Amino acid sequence: MKISTQFDAGSIIVKDLSNPSNIRLAIRPDNASEFAQWFYFRLQGAAYTPCIMHFENAAQSAYPAGWEDYQAVASYDRQNWFRVPSRYENGVFTIEHTPLSNSIYYAYFEPYSEEQHLNLLGEAQGSGLCQIDDLGSTIQGRDINLLTIGNQAQSDLKIWVIARQHPGETMTEWFMEGFLSRLLDHQDPTARALLNQATFYVVPNMNPDGAFLGNLRTNAAGANLNREWQNPSLERSPEVHYVREKMHEIGVDMFLDIHGDEIIPYVFVAGTEGVPSYNQRIADLETQFKTAFQQASPDFQDEFGYEKDAPNQANMTMATAYVGHTFQCLAYTLEMPFKDNANLPDDDFGWNGQRSLRLGESILSAILAVCPNLR
Incomplete structure (x- = not known):
């Protein structure tokens, strides 16, 4: 053996x-x-x-x-x-x-390889709707790529979606594959309606070094990228530094950070209740988004998840808290299970790549539902 x-x-x-x-x-x-x-x-x-x-x-x-x-x-x-x-x-x-x-x-979970990641970028660019830009390099010299999808009109909503800050959470790039596949489908009416009013800025893999190295949670320097958003550095967290810099240049009207959770066997979201700028407008947007997401995918639920932060108690080094507060926008961390979705269990496959992919497709409907109220 x-x-x-x-x-x-x-x-x-x-x-x-x-x-x-x-x-x-x-x-x-x-x-x-x-x-x-x-x-x-x-x-x-x-x-x-x-x-x-x-x-x-x-x-x-x-x-x-x-x-x-x-x-x-x-x-x-x-x-x-x-x-x-x-x-x-x-x-x-x-x-x-x-x-x-x-x-x-x-x-530990269905892998998503560097080769698949590069193929995903190639297919996105081949759609004719996607522009790929290089924001910079990781510590080990891998590319940090931003996908821009839409007309980039000044009046467009600016919607950011990032995934895989924690490299072992491979379900997140499966999610991105489904998300991009539907968004780039010329025949999909939801995608067309979205691209009539929004430009999407997408980073399918925030941590390519950690992914290749077989890390669970950190980049090549040992940084947990989702604790670097207040003060990222080129030496320790260039991935966050470059993406955050671009956000400040372009602006943000909505932000989604895609993750996987090791313990909780459900799909759920975590919002920005604990940031100083949280207000009734954001609370109403959250409710509208969650309602639409539940209608779009029975895999999503809002009963189980993390405890909500008390007012002004958010960890501002985390992406969702930092972006939500800085841009005063709807910002969510989406979590998928490593185990199975206890609401819709599958004994043979559990939660897997294909279910993550389908969830990525379905979230477009929830985004479309909130677009009229994002500004």
Whole structure:
């Protein structure tokens, strides 16, 4: 048997591989920080062999509660991913699975590779509706790309959507694939109506270094990008620095920051109740958006989520708080589950790339519903 991780986003520590019924593993922390939760590895030479894989340091991971009621994903071809029997007991996360082929991949969530990311950019540009600009480079020299979709008329609403500040939250780029696919569809009436009144500024992957390195939460310098928005620096967080600079140049009428949550098994949003500029206009916009989103997608709900910040208690280093307050606009963090959506569970696949993609498509209807009131 052999376990390997020398590929895009690969990550695991092998402690003992001598016994298939007691494979001892450890989750590797991010390259420059202590955050640990993401794993992605290839197991070879175990066809038809019952394998029991113990992740011995699961209790020391970033979100130990994330392992409860969670099932890992696996794939033979890296195209079709399915859930495999998993459990969390006494601080150890365990996968029990008998591979049907000699080569199989296991991951924390369905990956979204750098190659897929570049293909996504190419397809968007090929639509004829999208302009791609390079804002700058990451610490490791990868491109920070901004997609501009729309007429860029002075009167247009300026809607910003960013994803994958936390690189292990791969469902967010699947979401972006669906979002962009529908927005760039010439035949879609919702997309056409939106582009008649708004220009979209989209960053499908805020953290390409962290994504390639197999990090859960940080960039190559160990920065959690969603805590860098008040004072980003070129040395530590160029990704946020360049995007924030562009926002100040262009302006923002609506902002969405797309994320995944390790613990909560629902799709939900977190708003800007705690920022100093929060007012009744924003509260009404939030209500209108959530109502429209629930009508557009039964996967979205507003009962479960994070506790709302008390007035003036928001963490202003976070993207949604910073942007919402600075531009006094509707701003939301959207969270999708790593586990499953408990309202619409799927035993075979759980929450996955395709469901994230469909959610990305559906959110256009909610955005269209609030457009008349964004200014």
